[in-house]
Amino acid sequence: MTQDPATQGLQVYIVGGAVRDALLGLxxxxxxxxxxxxxxxxxxxxxxMPVGGDFPVFLHPRTKEEYALARTERxxxxxxxxxxxxxxxxxxxxxxxxxxxxxxxxxARKPDGELVxxxxxxxxxxxxxxxxxxxxxxxxxxxxxxLGRFAARFADFSIAPETLALCRRMVEAGxxxxxxxxxxxxxxxxxxxxxxxxxxxxxxxxSGALARVMPELREPAAVGADVDxxxxxxxxxxxxxxxxxxxxPEREALxxxxxxxxxxxxxxRLLPEMLSGLEAVDRQDGANxxxxxxxxxxxxxxxxxxxxxxxxxxxxxxxxxxAWQARVDAARGVDAGAIxxxxxxxxxRIKEGVRQARLASLAALASPAN
Numbered sequence: 001m002t003q004d005p006a007t008q009g010l011q012v013y014i015v016g017g018a019v020r021d022a023l024l025g026l027x028x029x030x031x032x033x034x035x036x037x038x039x040x041x042x043x044x045x046x047x048x049m050p051v052g053g054d055f056p057v058f059l060h061p062r063t064k065e066e067y068a069l070a071r072t073e074r075x076x077x078x079x080x081x082x083x084x085x086x087x088x089x090x091x092x093x094x095x096x097x098x099x100x101x102x103x104x105x106x107x108a109r110k111p112d113g114e115l116v117x118x119x120x121x122x123x124x125x126x127x128x129x130x131x132x133x134x135x136x137x138x139x140x141x142x143x144x145x146x147l148g149r150f151a152a153r154f155a156d157f158s159i160a161p162e163t164l165a166l167c168r169r170m171v172e173a174g175x176x177x178x179x180x181x182x183x184x185x186x187x188x189x190x191x192x193x194x195x196x197x198x199x200x201x202x203x204x205x206x207s208g209a210l211a212r213v214m215p216e217l218r219e220p221a222a223v224g225a226d227v228d229x230x231x232x233x234x235x236x237x238x239x240x241x242x243x244x245x246x247x248x249p250e251r252e253a254l255x256x257x258x259x260x261x262x263x264x265x266x267x268x269r270l271l272p273e274m275l276s277g278l279e280a281v282d283r284q285d286g287a288n289x290x291x292x293x294x295x296x297x298x299x300x301x302x303x304x305x306x307x308x309x310x311x312x313x314x315x316x317x318x319x320x321x322x323a324w325q326a327r328v329d330a331a332r333g334v335d336a337g338a339i340x341x342x343x344x345x346x347x348x349r350i351k352e353g354v355r356q357a358r359l360a361s362l363a364a365l366a367s368p369a370n
Contacts, residue, residue, distance in 0.1 A: 010038055013034050013116065017105065020107065030066075033060075035068070055069070055071050056071075057069075093108055099136060101132065104121045106118075119133055128154075129158050130158070130163060131160040132163045137163075138175070141175040141178060144176060144203075145204075147163070148200035149187050149194065151203050152194040153194040167208075171209050176208075177212055181257060181258050184213045193237055201217075202220070216248055216254040219247045223246060226316065227240050233311065233314075236308055239311060241267065241268060243271070251269065263305075267308065273296055274310070277293030278313060303332060306324075307324070330362055333361065
């Protein structure tokens, strides 16, 4: 193995998710490195660029991977920001691993491939169980969210009963109340994009955290099953979020609480209209009802979003998405400019002319010749 000049002589280890996923046979993501026995000055002399805020983190001069100095942390206040850190040269690799959340995330690997596993992470990987490293887990409420996300991503893993009990104690102690919207949304959005998002909602519900971070959400078990089906279909985040909120009348309040992106909020707002519009089409089965839904859901300006909503609706009911794609294309294919010229610029005539042309295009799709 060729020695990296920037790290030559340093004690460096790959830690966390990259090690875990490699042991599970999964594709490796970004590698996080821990450096033991070095100072910020040592790193700067080797060309590393400091980027850390609360504690020293550096970018490798060539690969731009993150290298963090080994550290310990101690609770100094409420919530997930109330910590003080120590990164002296006396901090060992084992000290650094003991501050991590779960045993499966507390395995380190040397550059030569040798594993360092003082907390039994490999045994828990084989047993497919998430277990907290130690009582320090309860000092950071974000770890409840992360546990839920991991449970959703690794659907065949269980959660150690003592770990879930610890999460409940954290919630009862008010730790979850200190979580800010940005952190909740970051973890929730990542959890929604996993293979089984319902497990994240279930972990949050069982721990009591769901009522604290998303009190507006209704019937998490039912909507969790919907989102799982959306995950199977590969639907985008906005569609999954809309399905999660579909039984929540206070979806706008939930969106404000979590500071949800506009695209997700829009889909959550429009999905109920999509479902009622599809019911109207079922009852009337005509071009008027079809065009009304296309206009209400703004498909003329945002056809991709409309089709995402159609696919989200298909999780809940039978929908012919190919037929709806053809209808949107037909309505958008009307030459409004030509109609405007034919109507001599009269706004009222133009509007009605465009509408009638769109209705004719939709009716033509339903004719026997088509």
